[in-house]
Amino acid sequence: MTFPTSPRHLFRVLLLTVCFSLGLALAVFRPTPTLAQTDTADLFYRFNGEPIPLMVRDDAIAVAFQASATRTLDAPPLYQQLQNTLDSTRTRGDAVIVQPVGTQYAIVNLPAATSSSRSALRPQLALPYVETTLPVLQRADQDEQILLPNEIIISFAAQTSEAEQQQMLEAQGLELIRPLRFTENRVLARLKTVDHETAVLTAAEQLSQTTGVRSATPNFIPVRSPEERWDSELPLPSHSSLARSASDNRMNLAWHLDSTSMAPRLNNTGVNAPRDWALGNRGEGITVAVIDALIQWDHPALINNIYELPSGVEGLPEEYRGWDFTDNDPDTRVETAELNQLRPSFQDTFTLSDSDVLDRYRVWADDLKRNNPRASEAEIIAFIRNNIRRQVVGAFHGTTVAGVIGANAPEPSGLMGVAPGVKILPVRAGILFGGIPTVPAVEAIGYAAARGADVINLSWGSMMPTTAIADAIADVLAANPNLIIVASSGNDGENRVGFPAGLRHVISVGASTLQGTRAPYSSFGPGLTLVAPGGNVQTGLENGILTTSGTGNDLFWQNISLPEQPWAPAQDLKGDYVWAQGTSFASPAVAGVVALMLSADPQRSLNRDRLIALLESSSSHTSLSLAPQEQDLYSVLRDQSATPPTEHELQYFFGSGLVDAEAAVRLVQSGA
Known part of the structure; x- marks a missing residue:
């Protein structure tokens, strides 16, 4: 999904927006993949029978919020509550950035990218509105973030009775969440006991080898596609290249x-x-x-x-x-919860003065200046405003x-x-x-x-x-x-x-x-x-x-x-x-x-x-041509x-x- 920005557009607009809106002076987060070095060699899922290698990212951990933790329009979104809580217990140099994923999940991006730092963070995530933590994965050849909840989509062979399906689930230590709608012989299930963070991958592989199972796929939640990467090149078009007005034909x-x-x-x-x-x-x-x-x-x-x-x-x-x-x-x-996440930063781009934009988004502005030393202050301010707007439009x-x-x-x-x-x-x-x-x-x-x-x-x-x-x-x-x-x-x-x-x-x-x-x-x-x-x-x-x-x-x-x-x-x-x-x-x-x-x-x-x-x-091909x-x-x-x-x-x-x-x-x- 691409909107007006560079071809390698904004992955971290929202992450930085969260950080800046809270007034944090953090080191700039860069989405360079850092991967767990232990127990990753055997991590994979299958696509059409072929194994696709996966790795656990050491620079992030995800949370699932309690489904009952609903919010009103005026209440801070849950990811921001989590950001505030973590900020109150950590030093500035050890700060984290909380990235929302929908309204029910968030990713906590870590400055110290090690498996021990993820383990040390887990006790701080035991909060009333947090249901559980999840690993953040990526494919071995991609720069991406993928959430891995304890859920598997199982497609059973035709003519498999509900009783037979239940027997297969029980044999693998799974429980039924619900049948999938508008499809036949597919259910969503979860492990009754999770003994390690990627256990659902192992369960899916075991199921895929089971007679009567057509396929077993973890319910992956992709956060960003490969093209959605941060890029700080200037300038981008901040206005139309032609004279235009809202009344144009x-x-x-x-x-x-x-x-x-x-x-x-x-x-x-x-x-x-x-x-x-x-x-x-x-x-x-x-x-x-x-x-x-x-x-x-x-x-x-x-x-x-x-x-x-x-x-x-x-x-x-x-x-x-x-x-x-x-x-x-x-x-x-x-809906209300989504509007609550989108509206504040969007309104900032219209209500804040230029000096306030630089103040609130100082880390971002400094990063842009480092990468574009010839850029003027006005160009940097326009870049920040426009990219927040593009993220909301997206x-x-x-x-x-x-x-x-x-x-x-x-x-x-x-x-x-x-x-x-x-x-x-x-x-x-x-x-x-x-x-x-x-x-x-x-x-x-x-x-x-x-x-x-x-x-x-x-x-x-x-x-x-x-x-x-x-x-x-x-x-x-x-x-x-x-x-x-x-x-x-x-x-x-x-x-x-x-x-x-x-x-x-x-x-x-x-x-x-x-x-x-x-x-x-x-x-x-x-x-x-x-x-x-x-x-x-x-x-x-x-x-x-x-x-x-x-x-x-x-x-x-x-x-x-x-x-x-x-x-x-x-x-x-x-x-x-x-x-x-x-x-x-x-x-x-x-x-x-x-x-x-x-x-x-x-x-x-x-x-x-x-x-x-x-x-x-x-x-x-009449109207088409190739570049040299x-x-x-x-x-x-x-x-x-x-x-x-x-x-x-x-x-x-x-x-x-x-x-x-x-x-x-x-x-x-x-x-x-």
């Missing part, structure tokens, strides 16, 4: 739909959606599920296109417009994704999505400040299929691959032959497509720019299906993707005045619309095109394979026989090419 700025108004001298590098709309097709009758983070379905450009549970369909309790599998409730919008990733697919603003000059006639099914699976945990991902995929989604969009980037999620996708595709799943290729900028985009029968989408080049962060190579606009805000905000967001919520602006002009990355005063970049926004563009194709085939005469074939054959360094890289890989022998360089970096909505729909209408 947003359709003229939406180059990802048709770029000719923004770049009249270039070939169209948008998806050519308006020319398809001229054919009388806007995606009517099609439902696209967005499985993602917070989705503000009451956004004025989304609310008229939101799926509603049909009468006569038995839904979940109080289900009406989608479901939140993170908080297990019927509302995918921001929490509404699902809202931004939904807007690319199906925004339908009521005003004549308002923003449209690629398929403004579709219905958006909002499904939340992501956690605040984290990624997509395994359990909500599995249930959300099954739910979207059960609610009749024609297309599922997964803007998940390069997430941790798990058999549980891969099997859930395979199961819904097998049960629904016409269902289409579209996923982002990832923002690692590497020659490998991320998970789950690389799975069979999933459309994998990379990102292109206004100029028709590969976005520098966009992953490519074998498994890439095609590309769509993802933007590149490093060359100016308007080179990003204009879409919907969630800071227009009045509670964000409670007790403060609206700014006098749009703020980065917002296009309007409240942030109802923002500029974004990433394969996360290329994927929904293709999901929207697929919706247009399906709408043009009301009899569903095209099966999945045929529709994907038409999608690929209608795309083109990409040509050099391809030559090296070709010489090393590391590229497919029949694939030319444009295919390697762009798949079948840039998606074209009009051409794809015309192929469908022609009966090709």
Whole structure:
């Protein structure tokens, strides 16, 4: 998930925000992985039968808060309470930084990265509102943080009775937590007795070797994906590269739909959606599920296109417009506890004077100055303000994704999505400040299929691959032959497509720019299906993707005045619309095109394979070009026989090419 910042964007914005807001003068935390040196050689989990090595990080320990420890809007969030408690018992030089992960977890990042320092901290974490501590892991070849709760997703073989399932659990010392919803023969279980912090990995491996068990996957909770790293390079665009105002015609700025108004001298590098709309097709009758983070379905450009549970369909309790599998409730919008975490630092960026920003965020400012000695004080202040705002906007990733697919603003000059006639099914699976945990991902995929989604969009980037999620996708595709799943290729900028985009029968989408080049962060190579606009805000905000967001919520602006002009990355005063970049926004563009194709085939005469074939054959390399360094890289890989022998360089970096909505729909209408 990437928003307007450098390609290696902000991992530690929130960590430092917590530190600075408490007035701590700490050494700057750098996310250099420090790994436990004992008992790690045998740590692994399996993905499709293959072992994936894991390591315990010595520089962090996680906590799970008591579920009953609910908070009001005015109470400090639990992670901040923990920060205050730890600060009161530790010296300044031995201080820690508490990083929230959703509302129920937090990571305590340690300055002295040793296993003994983690052990010494544990007694201080025995607090009334802390349920337990958890290890923080990473894959051996990745810089990441992964929480490991005492939970395993077990997929039993078909026809395994509940009694047989219970016997298997008992034999392995497990107890049932609950069956997973919207899926068959899958349960969530936990160890009755945990004798060491990674015991759940051992239990999962033992289960995977048990007759009658299809797979056993720990319920990993990813905190940050590989592309979400701290970077202190200046300058970043702190304002628009073009004169703009909140009253601009947003359709003229939406180059990802048709770029000719923004770049009249270039070939169209948008998806050519308006020319398809001229054919009388806007995606009517099609439902696209967005499985993602917070989705503000009451956004004025989304609310008229939101799926509603049909009468006569038995839904979940109080289900009406989608479901939140993170908080297990019927509302995918921001809630009180989450707003309580997002609002304070966001408001700081508008209410604090320049001197107060430097004072409160002094450690960060000093770090920026060290890395950018030629930067002015004004540049550093703007950098701090803008990156906090981007972090808050990033929490509404699902809202931004939904807007690319199906925004339908009521005003004549308002923003449209690629398929403004579709219905958006909002499904939340992501956690605040984290990624997509395994359990909500599995249930959300099954739910979207059960609610009749024609297309599922997964803007998940390069997430941790798990058999549980891969099997859930395979199961819904097998049960629904016409269902289409579209996923982002990832923002690692590497020659490998991320998970789950690389799975069979999933459309994998990379990102292109206004100029028709590969976005520098966009992953490519074998498994890439095609590309769509993802933007590149490093060359100016308007080179990003204009879409919907969630800071227009009045509670964000409670007790403060609206700014006098749009703020980065917002296009309007409240942030109802923002500029974004990433394969996360290329994927929904293709999901929207697929919706247009399906709408043009009301009899569903095209099966999945045929529709994907038409999608690929209608795309083109005409408007695309490679940078010299990409040509050099391809030559090296070709010489090393590391590229497919029949694939030319444009295919390697762009798949079948840039998606074209009009051409794809015309192929469908022609009966090709």
